Amino acid sequence: MKSLFQEAIMLLKEKKSFSFATIINQDGSAPRSAGSKMLILPERIVETIGGGAMEADVIRQARESVYTNHEPIIKFYDLSPNEAANSGFICGGNCEVLIAYIDGQNSNNLKVFTEAQKAEIEGKKAWFVYVVNISENAIHPFQLCLSVKGEGLIGDFYGSEKFRENLIFNPIRIAIHGETQDGVRYIVDPIHTGGTMYLFGGGHVSLEVAKLAKRLEFRVVVIDDREEYANAKRFEDCEAVVIDDFNHIPEFSINGNSYILIITRGHLHDKTVLSWALSKEPFYIGMIGSLSKRDTIYQKLEEVGYEKKCLEKVHSPIGLAIGAETPAEIAISIMAEIIKERTKKE
Structure with missing residues (x-):
């Protein structure tokens, strides 16, 4: 079985697109922690963000909406007991999931995932950067970059110079606090490696x-x-x-x-x-x-x-x-x- 990064790289080398789901926020008990990721294709999934009703809804959103119109979705899931009876989410906490379209024709995406896998294997400090603009007619609704300590920002970035510098020199601060400017949300997701x-x-x-x-x-x-x-x-x-x-x-x-x-x-x-x-x-x-x-x-x-x-x-x-x-x-x-x-x- 290939790792998630290996699967993503293989798909992008074949110029195949997919949806990419990540838990970007988690509070209390949830199926999996923030940073959990999965790839969603029309015919299969790679990895899991916890299974159950929440994951089933993420897969549906990815296939019916994101994979079709290419626009990102940030979905909030209330997993508290009060909502359990109606939703099937029985964990007791809540989380936010980002579902984004990864274009197989964009060479930037292949470069980002390749460098992410390299950072994971070599144990480098690195962070995925998701720039999400869900306003109507946004020119860049979703951007995917990688910030690697000592190496700078990898991938195309269309945003303020202030945030570019923060993402290069102080991504942890954004990862902890989150940042929003002019309706654009900057999300920093550390790449965890077991070693x-x-x-x-x-x-x-x-x-x-x-x-x-x-x-x-x-x-x-x-x-x-x-x-x-x-x-x-x-x-x-x-x-x-x-x-x-x-x-x-x-x-x-x-x-x-x-x-x-x-x-x-x-x-x-x-x-x-x-x-x-x-x-x-x-x-x-x-x-x-x-x-x-x-x-x-x-x-x-x-x-x-x-x-x-x-x-x-x-x-x-x-x-x-x-x-x-x-x-x-x-x-x-x-x-x-x-x-x-x-x-x-x-």
Whole structure:
């Protein structure tokens, strides 16, 4: 299954148009949070903004109105209990959804989605910019841009110079407060990225970790020297890399948004992979195993020159102490720790 950005890029390369729905505001309990997105085509949808009656109405609006007349809609949904009986929206909060037409003939849209995917993969700070003018006979009813920290504004922008500067240098302020000027609404939507997880070892625990990580919007890369363990069929929606041996690890793009998990079979290659990982600068390194196994590996690495303070950065034994025993339970403990550390970073 392709990611939403991959699907959008594929469609735009084929010059196919689609409707793009985003939750731009959310208060209280709602099916999904602000920033959730979906693509809507006449024959199918990609991703979800929560399902149920709200999503069904968004899809109807997209197909019957937006996809036909190309004008954006901002729809408010009251999901409070008072409205539940009449609307079918039973979550208890409310939200606003932007439904916009993305023209497949406009090369600007392909450029914006391509750069958005790049920012997501590389962990760059980036924000979608939606400029919505729903006044009658508006020349530019909807504009789509991307603001990337340190790189400026990507895409065509027809608006005031004041807002252009804000969108380049201070998009967070607009994201928090929202801005409207002369009937034009400027909406800033941060691109959330779970990061890239590098799973060394394709065994039972890694399989369970990968399932959870994908649900938490991580890009997952599985590395093993056994093709029967590192393959797309076993690790659905993940990238599988088969290496000759763990002494020759490829040059992956490790950065501050990377998570390295060392779970090789029988701990056979854990020391080798940990040595490699310590030469990189990921956000997180975790290694599975007992305290005694960890201490043995650390001792051997110290003997060849690794400093103790460097080893103290490693999360080992990996995962929160919740009494996990099965591969699924261990995976939950691992992902719980990663969520905790990621939240600290954010």
